[in-house]
Structures are given as C-alpha cells and as structure tokens.
Amino acid sequence: MSARPPRPASSGRALTPPDPGDxxxxxxxxxxxxxxxxxxxxxxxxxxxxxxxxxxxxxxxxxxxxxxxxxxxxxxxxxxxxxxxxxxxxxxxxxxxxxxxxxxxxxxxxxxxxxxxxxxxxxxxxxxxxxxxxxxxxxxxxxxxxxxxxxxxxxxxxxxxxxxxxxxxxxxxxxxxxxxxxxxxxxVAERQRAWVQAATEVSTALLSGSALEEVLQTLVHRAADLSDADGAGLLVPAEDDRSSLTIVAATGPASADLEGVRVPLEGTHVGRVHRSGRAELLDDVRSGPGPGRRAEVARELTSGARSAAVVPLGPAVGTLVCLRAADREPFDAEVLDALAAFAAQAAVALELARSQRRERQLQVQADRERIARDLHDHVVQRIYATALSLDRVARSLGEVDPYAARRVERSVDELDETITQIRSAIFELHDREDPPAALGQRLTEVVARVTEGSGVQRRVELRGDVDGLSRALSHDLLAVVRELVSNVVRHAAATRVRVTVDAGSVPGDDVTAVVADDGRGLPAVPVRSGLANLEERARRRGGTLTVAGDRGGTVVTWRAPRTGGN
CATH class of the missing domain: 3.30.450.40 (GAF domain)
Incomplete structure (x- = not known):
C-alpha cells in the first residue's frame, strides 16, 4: 500500500479520490x-x-x-x-x-x-x-x-x-x-410460510370435525409460538352474559388456572378491541384504558406481562391476546399484521365449522323427523289395526272359548303397550339434544297435542322456574307429562285432566309433575308396566313416583330433585 500523510478526522465521505494503488x-x-x-x-x-x-x-x-x-x-x-x-x-x-x-x-x-x-x-x-x-x-x-x-x-x-x-x-x-x-x-418469507401453514392446520382440523376444544388450544399455542409470545389466550363471548368474554383456551405460566375466567368488556383493552374490530399493539398492558383501572390482560393471562397484541376474530367468535414479559421488547407491527391475518383465516374456518355442525344437526333432526313420521304413519297404524282386529276376535271367542279369548286379550294389551312405547320414542325423536327452549310452552304444547281430538278437557298449571331446568331434567319432565296424559286419554275414559308442574326456584327444591283426571280410576289389580319407565326415570334422579285414586279418578305424582341424578 502506498504511503499517505495523516488526514484529519472527518464525519463525511472523502472528497479526495482513493489512491489508484489501493x-x-x-x-x-x-x-x-x-x-x-x-x-x-x-x-x-x-x-x-x-x-x-x-x-x-x-x-x-x-x-x-x-x-x-x-x-x-x-x-x-x-x-x-x-x-x-x-x-x-x-x-x-x-x-x-x-x-x-x-x-x-x-x-x-x-x-x-x-x-x-x-x-x-x-x-x-x-x-x-x-x-x-x-x-x-x-x-x-x-x-x-x-x-x-x-x-x-x-x-x-x-x-x-x-x-x-x-x-x-x-x-x-x-x-x-x-x-x-x-x-x-x-x-420474513419463512415466517409467512409458517403462519400460513399454521392457519391451514387450524382450518383443516376445524373443517374435518376435530374436537373444537382441542383445535382452539392448538390455535392459541400456534399463535404464541409464531409470535414469540410468553403467553396467549382466546376469549369468546359468554353464552349467558353479553357483557363479558370467557377465556376458553390459554397457554403460558398461569394457563392452567385461566380457562373459564370471565373478562368484562366495559373499560378493558380486550373489550375495546372486541367491540371495535381493530387489532391493537399495547406497549404496557398494566395501564388500563380507563382512569384508575388496571388492564385485565396482565392480571388474568400471565403474571409479569407488559406488552400485548390483541386481535379480534369477529364479534361472534372472540378475541385473541398474545403477551410478552416486561423484560422483552414489545410486539411490532409485522407481528400484529401476521396475527391479524392468522386470526382472520381462523375466524372464517370457525364460522364454516359452525355452519357444518349446524347443517349436520339439521340433517340429523330431519332424519329423526322422517323416522318419527314413518313410525306414526305406518308402523303404529298397522299395529293399531291389528289390535282392533284381535279385539274383535277376542269378543267373538268370549263365550265359545274363554281361555283363548283371554290369551288374545293379553296379546291386544301387549300391542297397546307396544304402541305406547313407539309413541314415546316418536316424541323423543322430536326432542332435540339441546335444552328445550321455553320449557313451559313445550309442556303446554305436548298436553294439547296428546289430548287433541280426544274430547278430554285440559288444564295446565306451571309454577316456579320451569325454563331454568337442566337439559336432561327438562327432557325427563316432558316425557313424564306426555306419557301420563297419554295414559289418561287412552285408558281412563276421563272428561278432564289437570297437569300441574312445580319446578321450584333453587337447587335444593324438588320438581314435581302431578297429572289428575276424573276417569274410572285404577283397576282392582293395576298393570304397572305402563308406569315402569316413569318410575325408573324418577328413581334414577333420586325421586319417586306415586299413584293414588279410586273410581272417581286418578292422581299420579312424579317427583325428582331440581339438581342431581343423571
């Protein structure tokens, strides 16, 4: 290298061209x-x-x-x-x-x-x-x-x-x-590829029918991993409280204690993002959006968190929150954009999955309705016609061969019991798996349907919190009332029937269904096979079935605790 005299320090580019020898x-x-x-x-x-x-x-x-x-x-x-x-x-x-x-x-x-x-x-x-x-x-x-x-x-x-x-x-x-x-x-390309792959995995799992809880956990874990977060959570609207969100999936130090925790919408960062539908970066979640209010993100999702990326999935789906600890750099706009794209695709997949499940439920319900219709229009009618024919045969044999007549009558009773069981199955097919909405209205409709065209005057009295019963107890109560009123119409030769349902109001109360009629009362030796199913329903719930009456009418009381049993 050629020698060069020392040059004063400079803060800019050299004006003298470099030595060609260099x-x-x-x-x-x-x-x-x-x-x-x-x-x-x-x-x-x-x-x-x-x-x-x-x-x-x-x-x-x-x-x-x-x-x-x-x-x-x-x-x-x-x-x-x-x-x-x-x-x-x-x-x-x-x-x-x-x-x-x-x-x-x-x-x-x-x-x-x-x-x-x-x-x-x-x-x-x-x-x-x-x-x-x-x-x-x-x-x-x-x-x-x-x-x-x-x-x-x-x-x-x-x-x-x-x-x-x-x-x-x-x-x-x-x-x-x-x-x-x-x-x-x-x-950047590799991160984008990873985000797209994660969104595809979540969408595929949702649309292939995987368990929703597992998919939501996967969604939260993948979002936390790809955004390099210390903790994350998915919050969805509460079914019974539209003023809050419920954490349904979480990952991070405190994730085991977070699922099921409710976060209010009012006065919180998550609530603001959920309602506005706009993703946000929070450099310090410890300062709440309102004066004197500590943000729930740091309090609920992970201790020691400071920065957060909050991304909405839609008002009907929920909100995704990712957090980083206080000793780490906050999230940047690139991470927020990737999270927003990931959440948008996951939200679409969730909505499609819900639509698929709803379509499957409707298809199942349609199949149940078709089976119930076929049973009623074909099977029950054929058995009923056969029972009528056998009943005429039994009457014609009454004087000629009493023993044969009694055997035929027993067959007629068995056919009648078969029709009762099939009708109960038909009503069960009409009931959806979800809790009956407006149970009081359903009970009134069931009584009206069973007594329609029979000439029996009906009266229904409802007391207590009928619509607040659990799904399983609601279905049992519908089945009990349906079966008891059907017995009155078919066997009691009654002109009036009164149905009284008292559901109580707190978990310690009993639920009672009382069906009273003015018919011919119980026979001297009652056949209890028709009541065995109702008695089993009560016993399974820790309740009882009692029957009282004479030639002036019959009163049947079905009782079960408001909570307990299966």
Missing part, C-alpha cells in the same frame, strides 16, 4: 465477501467473513459489525473480529449503541477519527477493553434502508484510516447490506 489490493477482499454472500450460508458466518475482509483490506486491528433491529432503534446483533473470546468475556455485554456507535446509528454517514477517545460523543471503554485510537465507521445500507454499521479500529501500520480505506470498507458494507437484506427477506 484499489487492486481491495479486490481480493471484496471478491471474497461477495462469494460469501453468494454461497448463501448462515448470516452470522457471512457477516463474520465480511468483517474479516474489511479488517484485512484496511489493515485494522479490530473490526465489528452492528446489525440494527428491524425498527432501526437499537443494535440487535454484534459480530466482532480481532478480539479473542477471553477478552470479550472479560468486557461483558457487547456495545448497545451508546457513544460513537450511537452517533453512527443516529447519523448513518461515514466517520473517520484519529483518536476515538477524543471525540465529544465518546463515553470511554469498559474495564478490560483493549486500547483503541484510530477509528473508521461506515453505514451498512441498501438504497435508503440502513441495516447497521461496520466499525474498524487501530490501524496496524499506525496513523489514521485513509479515504481509500473508507471507499473499500463502504463497498464491503454494501455487500453486508445485501446479505442482511436477503437474510431478512428469507426470514
């Missing part, structure tokens, strides 16, 4: 750096090769490359050449961007100094740091985007770094910028 010496280093980038190896190794090339080209004692975070506000990665591991360990944490390094971050232009410590922005060196005087720093950039800075210190030949050194290092910095840009683009 250019050939830089070609091998630049070519090596380009080859390292073209090889497509790991970014850390590529940057290390570029720094080594810069150190060799400028004859520096030390070299470093500080990569900025995507937001450009801090040094995210530091690659060092010329300093052994023991020295680095003794110094401790790499520079965070203060002093001269911070100056280059704020003003990304080339900087050459004769004495690093003499600059006004210098903050000195930590204990154990090697002495450094001459300095050369250049920005690592591609077009207008700055990815970091390349630093060289301690020119081995003595004196300051030259304009030729600056030009050569700028070229190497440009190569480093391309490497960082390509690496970041590859990372």
């Amino acid at each position: 250019v050939p010496a830089g070609e091998p280093a630049l070519a090596a750096a380009v080859r390292a980038v073209a090889a497509g190896g790991r970014l850390e190794a590529t940057l290390h090769a570029i720094v080594e090339a810069a150190v060799a080209r400028a004859d520096a004692g030390y070299g470093a490359l500080g990569v900025l975070s995507p937001d450009g506000r801090r040094v995210d990665r530091f690659v060092i050449v010329g300093m052994d591991d023991a020295t680095q360990s003794r110094i401790g944490r790499p520079p965070a961007g203060a002093g001269i390094l911070g100056l280059l971050v704020d003003r990304p232009i080339p900087l050459r100094l004769d004495d690093l410590g003499a600059h006004p922005a210098s903050v000195g060196f930590p204990e154990g740091h090697p002495p450094m005087a001459s300095f050369l720093g250049v920005p690592v950039r591609v077009r207008d985007e700055v990815f970091g800075n390349l630093y060289l210190t301690e020119k081995r030949s003595g004196g300051s770094f030259t304009p030729a050194d600056e030009e050569a290092v700028l070229a190497l910095a440009a190569v480093a910028g391309l490497a960082i840009e390509n690496a970041r683009r590859a990372e």
